[in-house]
Amino acid sequence: xxxxxxxxxxxxxxxxxxxPLDGRPAPQGMYDPRNEHDACGVGFVATLTGxxxxxxxxxxxxxxxxxEHRGATGSEPDSGDGAxxxxxxxxAFLRExxxxxxxxxGAYAVGIAFLPSxxxxxxxxxxxxxxxASEEGLDVLGxxxxxxAPQLLGNGARxxxxxxxxxxxxxxHGKDTGLALxxxxxxxxxxxxxxxxxxxxxxxxxTIVYKGMLTTGQLEPFFPDLSDxxxxxxxxxxxxxxxxxxxxxxxxxxxxxxxxxxxxxxxSRATATGCGPASRSSPASSSPTPPATATTWSACSRxxxxxxxxxxxxxRSWNCCTSAAGRCRTRC
Numbered sequence: 575x576x577x578x579x580x581x582x583x584x585x586x587x588x589x590x591x592x593x594p595l596d597g598r599p600a601p602q603g604m605y606d607p608r609n610e611h612d613a614c615g616v617g618f619v620a621t622l623t624g625x626x627x628x629x630x631x632x633x634x635x636x637x638x639x640x641x642e643h644r645g646a647t648g649s650e651p652d653s654g655d656g657a658x659x660x661x662x663x664x665x666a667f668l669r670e671x672x673x674x675x676x677x678x679x680g681a682y683a684v685g686i687a688f689l690p691s692x693x694x695x696x697x698x699x700x701x702x703x704x705x706x707a708s709e710e711g712l713d714v715l716g717x718x719x720x721x722x723a724p725q726l727l728g729n730g731a732r733x734x735x736x737x738x739x740x741x742x743x744x745x746x747h748g749k750d751t752g753l754a755l756x757x758x759x760x761x762x763x764x765x766x767x768x769x770x771x772x773x774x775x776x777x778x779x780x781t782i783v784y785k786g787m788l789t790t791g792q793l794e795p796f797f798p799d800l801s802d803x804x805x806x807x808x809x810x811x812x813x814x815x816x817x818x819x820x821x822x823x824x825x826x827x828x829x830x831x832x833x834x835x836x837x838x839x840x841x842s843r844a845t846a847t848g849c850g851p852a853s854r855s856s857p858a859s860s861s862p863t864p865p866a867t868a869t870t871w872s873a874c875s876r877x878x879x880x881x882x883x884x885x886x887x888x889x890r891s892w893n894c895c896t897s898a899a900g901r902c903r904t905r906c
Contacts (some may be wrong), residue, residue: 634812650729654787654788654815668806683756686784712762
């Protein structure tokens with residue numbers, strides 16, 4: 575790193591020269607301290623060998639916990655703005671966690687659905703998603719209820735928490751795999767969001783996202799899957815969310831089918847029940863039933879203007895990006 579003595583002063587946007595008392599490194603190469611701003615925290619871990627291992631999951635979660643200063647919470651310290659992790663699909667772990675057959679790795683796509691907390695609404699959403707999948711040339715292989723630990727959450731996060739179930743799909747004809755299958759899964763994911771009101775943080779044949787309205791330290795205990803030694807990956811991307819809007823808390827990513835508004839999302843926690851075998855039947859019957867609050871856990875990455883503190887508490891879902899005028903915008 576270049577020292578201050580050998581570096582000629584660089585004038586910032588405010589006209590002030592860089593100082594060694596600044597607390598940031600001196601400008602060097604493509605790095606410029608003027609670009610440092612308060613924002614979300616992101617970290618990436620990978621292995622040069624390409625060999626998937628659970629140790630890398632643990633390292634990524636350590637990175638995430640070290641990004642606590644980049645996240646935020648509401649008035650409750652245990653209701654976070656959001657935290658999440660993207661990993662390679664843990665094929666061996668999933669095969670041992672479901673009761674139905676899976677094709678070879680890369681020939682099936684999987685993702686976590688943020689379903690309504692009311693069992694009847696969840697069953698209707700599942701039925702609609704399976705219909706959409708068939709229309710898009712995909713077979714639904716099964717559903718797996720994701721274990722979570724809602725008792726770890728604050729009242730705000732727990733009151734709006736959805737039910738979590740993993741959807742497994744494959745090409746009807748067994749031809750499309752990898753990226754080709756991802757394209758079909760993407761269409762299913764977006765149609766499910768718009769037509770069934772169900773948010774998917776991801777739906778892919780290559781990667782999977784665990785996220786929710788959590789703090790950085792809550793992600794792993796909320797989702798016990800992440801602590802399972804069979805869960806292995808060769809890459810991991812973590813995110814600690816900082817929202818500039820005071821109304822950002824209190825909603826998990828879910829959508830209302832009648833509303834075109836994009837919902838925000840965040841990770842949820844796992845239950846202490848562990849990962850039992852999945853059932854091919856609808857996940858609605860076995861999912862927990864938190865208070866019937868119509869909200870969702872999805873994330874908007876674009877910064878939005880702070881809502882005036884005098885506004886009444888927002889009743890919109892997490893997936894709604896608020897404009898300066900207080901209206902929901904269709905896109906973030």
